[in-house]
Amino acid sequence: MNPQTILIYDGSFDGFLSCVFFVYHHKITNPIIRKESEANNQLFTITEDIITDKNNALRVWKGLLLKTSRHQQQDFFKAFLSEIKGVENTLLSYIQNIFTKETSTGIDFSNKDILKISQVAKMVGREKHRMEAFVRFQLTKDAIYTATVEPDFNVLPLIIPHFKDRYADQKWIIYDIKRNYGIYYNLKTIETIAIDSFSKTKFKISSDLLLPEEKDFQKLWSTYFNSVTIKSRKNNKLHKQHLPKRYWKYLIEKTQ
Template sequence: MVYLIYDGSFEGLISAVFDVYDQKLSQVKLCKKNQEIPDLFARSVEVDFSDQKFKRVSEKLIEYLGKSGFNSFWKATLSELPDVDDLILRLVKYTLQEKKNVLKNYGHLDVLKLQQILKSLNRERHRMNAFVRFELGKDQIFYATIEPDFDVLPLISNHFKNRYADQKWLIFDLKRNYGIYYDLNTVSTLEIAKDNAHNQPAVLEVEWDSAEMEYQKLWKNYFKSTNIKSRKNTKLHLQHVPKRYWRYLTEK
């Protein structure tokens, strides 16, 4: 067994796929840097990202799958599932073997697995679009924190850029220690340094605008006044608003 070690990026993953074919490797697994290799006696090879490798593989896959199909491979990596790299490798092999778009063949177990992952990602994306709550800082930037199951920040940035185009905002993923910031023109990615001395996660320290608490109080009162106790359906409510999201909802 050969373990190909790549940098963790999607481009690095596709570069590793190129090396699988270039080196004619049959027994191979893909691993990110710093990921533990279970087989101590296996051979490991570090793969460097190559724009040329990425371009050759991506162009061939887009030829068969289209841009949307190829993009589904990138989306799948956002799930961060431990076996997603090898799933993508198997699907690439399947595509190149059949020389056509295989992603509608739901009878194939790997295709079905990919579609299930995409469905879960899409559900989480919709929930983040609905459940993100902003708070206004003294610097007149709106802040929100989230901890989604999957790395969905790249999937929700356009939604919030279009919806809140006239205000600056920052959405920070506490679980993955990075965020997306909109400056009224573009959305950029930013990270906050961890407290490495105490191995603590990053802390987003914000001084709130003086009117923020009043706005929150008004929103809670509105939420309470529109609630009809006689029509309370806790089971249905939990189905649409799972409890794990409540900590980020002002009304909760």
């Protein structure tokens, strides 16, 4: 019995694509790709630690684009960001299927891997749009608009263009406390940051860190929201349908 090969990577997208390159370069059959944070309890396996190589990753990414459309490539990336357990192996199977074909014949939804990737991509896309709608910034004493989030999927890379375009003249941070990293816009570029204290915080940033004007604005907004609400016309069921309760923690008007 030939032992199965498990490829361990750092959890990044480039790291995953480096695994794909390794599979093809070394002609590995039936590999399993896992994040280094996931335990391996399987017996009779060979473990390979894959070093992230951006050049190898780029070669795979360009090769995928040659065989698919830009839309399919975006769905591929969204599916990876879902972080669903085992999604890497579904994506690898998808790549192997795509690379086997001599020509592209469009999206074949009869293929189980293609169908699953499409379904997962739609879920991630919905979460992306919700984050764009429900993120609420608070102005801190260092003049940076800051927001904390905890999305179901790792959508921060997807929401960068929206916030960079909309808030191009302001410094801002959107921090994912679930994954302990954030994106910081410094008026020129986007940087990925990690702040240990943020991983222990709640959604509401400490009032000690906020400008006095920000506190006043939040009170004013909460007062306005309450004043325009017509209690006799409230439909809680419909309200929760359009604004699920799990997003209320982001909204100033719901936390005052």
